[in-house]
Amino acid sequence: MELAPFLVSLRLGAWVTILLLVVCFPLAWAFARARAGWTVFLEALTSLPLVLAPTVLGFYLLVALSPRSPVGAFFQSTFGLRIAFSFVGIVVGGCVSGLPFMLTSLKTGILGVSPGLLEASYTLGKGRLRTILRIVIPNMRAALFAGIVTTYAHAIGEFGIVLMIGGSIPGVTKTVSIAVYEHVEALDFSGAQVYSIALVAASYVAILALLFMQRRGARR
Amino acid sequence: MLSFYLVKQLRAGKRRFCLELEYDLPEGGFLGVRGPSGSGKTTLVRCLAGLDRPDAGHLRVGKDVWYDSSTNVFIRPQGRRVGYVAQDYALFPNMTVLGNLLYANPDRDTAARLLELVRLDAQAHQFPRELSGGQRQRTALARALARGPELLLLDEPLSALDEELREELGEELLRIQRTTGITAVMVSHSKAEVSRLCSEVLELRGGALDGERLAVY
Numbered sequence: 392m393e394l395a396p397f398l399v400s401l402r403l404g405a406w407v408t409i410l411l412l413v414v415c416f417p418l419a420w421a422f423a424r425a426r427a428g429w430t431v432f433l434e435a436l437t438s439l440p441l442v443l444a445p446t447v448l449g450f451y452l453l454v455a456l457s458p459r460s461p462v463g464a465f466f467q468s469t470f471g472l473r474i475a476f477s478f479v480g481i482v483v484g485g486c487v488s489g490l491p492f493m494l495t496s497l498k499t500g501i502l503g504v505s506p507g508l509l510e511a512s513y514t515l516g517k518g519r520l521r522t523i524l525r526i527v528i529p530n531m532r533a534a535l536f537a538g539i540v541t542t543y544a545h546a547i548g549e550f551g552i553v554l555m556i557g558g559s560i561p562g563v564t565k566t567v568s569i570a571v572y573e574h575v576e577a578l579d580f581s582g583a584q585v586y587s588i589a590l591v592a593a594s595y596v597a598i599l600a601l602l603f604m605q606r607r608g609a610r611r
Numbered sequence: 612m613l614s615f616y617l618v619k620q621l622r623a624g625k626r627r628f629c630l631e632l633e634y635d636l637p638e639g640g641f642l643g644v645r646g647p648s649g650s651g652k653t654t655l656v657r658c659l660a661g662l663d664r665p666d667a668g669h670l671r672v673g674k675d676v677w678y679d680s681s682t683n684v685f686i687r688p689q690g691r692r693v694g695y696v697a698q699d700y701a702l703f704p705n706m707t708v709l710g711n712l713l714y715a716n717p718d719r720d721t722a723a724r725l726l727e728l729v730r731l732d733a734q735a736h737q738f739p740r741e742l743s744g745g746q747r748q749r750t751a752l753a754r755a756l757a758r759g760p761e762l763l764l765l766d767e768p769l770s771a772l773d774e775e776l777r778e779e780l781g782e783e784l785l786r787i788q789r790t791t792g793i794t795a796v797m798v799s800h801s802k803a804e805v806s807r808l809c810s811e812v813l814e815l816r817g818g819a820l821d822g823e824r825l826a827v828y
Contacts, residue, residue, distance in 0.1 A: 508701050530703075
């Protein structure tokens with residue numbers, strides 16, 4: 392059993408989770424609090440990865456980010472950064488695929504914080520950033536944790552979109568789920584079993600942690 | 612002194628009406644605003660707090676102009692020195708009683724003095740979920756006073772309490788308002804309550820004003 396696919400998966404999960412936390416919070420805030428009607432169209436767009444086949448998403452990402460595309464060519468010529476078939480590529484793919492998981496959790500969390508608490512904070516002289524850091528985030532911990540766990544678990548298990556945009560480069564883009572696929576393709580079921588058991592165990596622990604957190608939250 | 616003339620279009624169900632109020636309250640006065648549901652009581656308090664923006668008018672507290680439609684001045688809630696007690700008290704669940712006060716004002720001496728004033732010294736390290744309704748109300752009041760506001764706004768502060776507690780905490784509220792000498796506006800749907808506690812009473816009927824001045828003290 393190689394260790395590299397595990398390391399790639401764990402790194403991928405960490406990057407995707409951190410990036411999505413940063414990107415999704417303002418988006419979730421807008422979706423939860425904005426009164427403008429147009430946000431629903433953007434929200435529908437961000438939910439597409441839930442229903443679209445990962446291979447379709449991966450295909451479009453590959454087309455959009457390959458060195459021959461305007462975006463891919465721009466990144467390559469300006470930053471010397473190759474997106475397709477690189478670790479950056481699978482992070483982008485993981486982010487697109489995990490977007491609705493993080494977004495839904497954060498939006499639920501933000502909606503769970505009463506607007507009255509925000510208003511109370513404003514009347515106490517506090518600005519929006521301080522209110523978010525001291526009032527909103529501490530009072531949506533369970534949703535935040537759910538977002539982190541589900542996004543991370545989803546990212547380390549992602550297959551279709553990662554394979555399409557990243558291929559299977561050992562130590563770079565070959566994740567555990569791709570390793571499972573390759574072992575099955577080679578009829579090495581015992582090899583596939585080892586990786587699969589690890590993925591099942593990691594997912595089970597993640598869900599278990601989530602449920603414990605929710606129970607703890609419910610008791611409060 | 613609190614002086615306002617506020618105009619705001621409101622909707623109560625399918626009914627639309629215009630809330631148009633003008634009032635001058637002397638410094639240290641306690642104004643009670645009474646009226647049925649949907650008459651604009653809460654909107655008035657929210658406009659005074661800066662949480663809602665009126666359509667037109669002006670609002671002055673002492674020498675400060677907080678709102679003036681003619682010069683396009685609108686001071687946001689953060690810039691107004693108000694103490695606001697919401698109907699559900701809006702205590703921060705992630706903070707203790709003391710934490711709620713320190714969030715408003717980090718000065719520990721002020722927090723200790725206010726906890727003594729509202730008789731919550733023993734509950735300082737409890738979380739809002741561990742408090743009774745009356746203790747929550749008093750915490751919200753202490754927190755609202757922590758910044759040393761020029762104007763105290765109370766939106767149905769007693770409505771969530773049972774009859775006995777309402778009376779007791781109403782007296783407590785009056786004692787604190789008199790002790791601090793703060794100018795206060797309280798909204799309530801109970802005529803008896805505002806008549807008993809407030810020095811002046813406004814009666815709202817769908818935005819129209821029936822002014823009556825009661826001398827309670």
